[in-house]
Structures are given as structure tokens and as C-alpha cells.
Amino acid sequence: MYRLANAIFLGLIAIASLAEAQLELAKNYVCTEDFCDNYRESNECDALKTACRAQNATHNGIIFPSATPCSCCKTCVENLQPGDDCSVGGLGYPVPAGICGPGLYCKVAEGDEHPTCQPMLESSKCYTAQKEFDDQRQAGLIGHLMQRPECDGDGNFQPVRCIPGQTCYCVDDNGKRIFGEAVHTASIQISMRCECSRLAAKARTLLNSQYPVLTSRCDSKGSFDQLQCVDDMCVCVDMHSGRPTSDLRNVTRGLSSLPCCKC
Numbered sequence: 001m002y003r004l005a006n007a008i009f010l011g012l013i014a015i016a017s018l019a020e021a022q023l024e025l026a027k028n029y030v031c032t033e034d035f036c037d038n039y040r041e042s043n044e045c046d047a048l049k050t051a052c053r054a055q056n057a058t059h060n061g062i063i064f065p066s067a068t069p070c071s072c073c074k075t076c077v078e079n080l081q082p083g084d085d086c087s088v089g090g091l092g093y094p095v096p097a098g099i100c101g102p103g104l105y106c107k108v109a110e111g112d113e114h115p116t117c118q119p120m121l122e123s124s125k126c127y128t129a130q131k132e133f134d135d136q137r138q139a140g141l142i143g144h145l146m147q148r149p150e151c152d153g154d155g156n157f158q159p160v161r162c163i164p165g166q167t168c169y170c171v172d173d174n175g176k177r178i179f180g181e182a183v184h185t186a187s188i189q190i191s192m193r194c195e196c197s198r199l200a201a202k203a204r205t206l207l208n209s210q211y212p213v214l215t216s217r218c219d220s221k222g223s224f225d226q227l228q229c230v231d232d233m234c235v236c237v238d239m240h241s242g243r244p245t246s247d248l249r250n251v252t253r254g255l256s257s258l259p260c261c262k263c
Contacts, residue, residue, distance in 0.1 A: 036072035045073035052076035080117045102153030124155030159194035170194035170222040172201045180222020197222035216242055226260040236260035
């Protein structure tokens with residue numbers, strides 16, 4: 001019994017000592033701007049690749065935090081071009097120096113032995129729609145109001161489609177029209193991004209519901225209404241991100257003090 005108690009006591013001391021050592025390490029290893037400034041002065045960071053410094057049509061990449069203390073340095077993963085050799089990765093593979101750029105994915109093309117970056121024509125509805133549009137335009141079958149679909153880097157449809165001189169409307173990732181529209185102007189896509197209506201559409205899809213799903217309230221352009229209320233509490237939010245920009249206010253006593261309230 002004495003030996004068991006002694007072992008437990010020694011174990012508790014060991015745990016306490018380890019915790020104290022970790023706390024001491026944490027005190028001396030806090031990720032602050034000053035820490036990173038000092039780290040970079042004594043440990044020179046590797047220069048970013050030309051691709052991440054250029055960021056143009058032919059040379060571009062994504063900047064990530066590097067595996068340095070507190071991620072004080074940055075590293076560049078270069079966007080590869082169509083036809084460039086690539087790696088599909090796997091368990092135990094090293095971090096790639098480059099990845100297939102927007103609109104491309106790594107695939108072994110017919111007749112090739114090694115994977116290369118290929119257009120997302122087979123897996124992307126948007127890029128397939130672009131190809132169909134290009135083929136029809138080549139055949140002279142495109143009307144003057146028909147617009148080429150715009151895709152993002154993941155092969156999804158961009159959130160806004162426009163009929164020149166008439167109207168712009170929101171679409172989901174698959175190009176299906178959803179809530180949100182506005183008169184077409186030259187700068188409409190700066191203010192119209194459809195974040196709120198896309199969020200509602202995704203929620204409805206995930207919940208497999210044919211009825212509207214309770215999410216944030218959207219304005220007529222599909223962005224977040226800047227005044228959001230739940231029960232008797234209201235808050236101002238950013239129209240594009242939906243993040244709060246004010247404190248909460250009671251709907252009956254403090255609503256008029258909110259800067260976004262037109263009351």
C-alpha cells in the first residue's frame with residue numbers, strides 16, 4: 001500500500017513538473033510580431049519563389065505560412081500551367097512545390113505515363129459550359145446578349161451572371177439561378193456578390209429541403225442585409241462577410257442606436 005501511494009505521489013510530481021516546464025516554455029515562446037521580428041533578424045527566411053513575387057498571368061502561386069516557429073516565415077506553392085508535370089500526392093508524400101493552377105487538376109492523360117495538369121472539362125459543369133459556349137461561338141450560333149460563363153478556380157460558376165444592359169442575377173455553384181438580382185451596370189459586380197443567397201442555397205441543399213431554410217436575411221442583391229435580428233436582439237453586419245460590425249441591441253430599446261438601422 002505504501003509503495004502504491006509513493007508511486008502515485010511520484011507520478012503527480014512528475015506531471016506537475018512537466019506542466020510547469022510547458023508553462024515556462026510557453027512564457028518564452030509567445031507568437032507575437034516582436035517574436036517574429038526577432039526570429040527573422042537571427043534566422044533569415046528563404047526568399048519566395050518568383051511565381052509568388054510576380055503574381056501575373058504566367059507566373060503566380062499561393063503564399064502559405066511555413067513550418068518555422070510561429071510561422072514567422074512564408075513559403076510559396078507555385079501554380080502549375082496546363083501540361084506541367086504534377087503529383088496527385090498520397091500518404092507520406094512530401095509537400096508539393098507546385099499545384100495545378102485555377103481551372104486545372106492533376107490527371108494522367110491518355111497516352112501519357114505521368115500525371116500532368118489538365119483542364120477541368122470532365123469534372124466541372126462550368127468549364128464544360130464554357131467549352132460548349134466556345135464551340136457554339138465558333139459555329140456562329142451565339143446571340144449578342146449571350147455571355148460566356150465565368151468559373152472560379154475550383155471549377156464552380158461565379159456567383160453573378162448578367163444580361164448586358166438588362167439585369168444581373170445570382171447563381172449557385174452549379175449555375176442554377178437563386179435569389180438576388182439587380183439592374184446591370186458597369187460596376188454591379190463590385191457590390192453584388194450573392195454571399196447571403198448562396199449560403200441559403202447551400203443550407204437548403206445540405207438539409208435536402210424544398211422549402212426555404214432559416215438563415216441570415218438577404219437584401220435584394222443577394223448580399224447580407226446589414227441589419228440582422230434574432231428574436232429580440234439585433235446587430236449590424238458586413239454586407240459581404242456577414243460578420244458583426246456592432247454590439248447587440250434590444251429590438252425595443254436600442255434598435256435606433258444601431259448605425260445600420262434606417263429607423
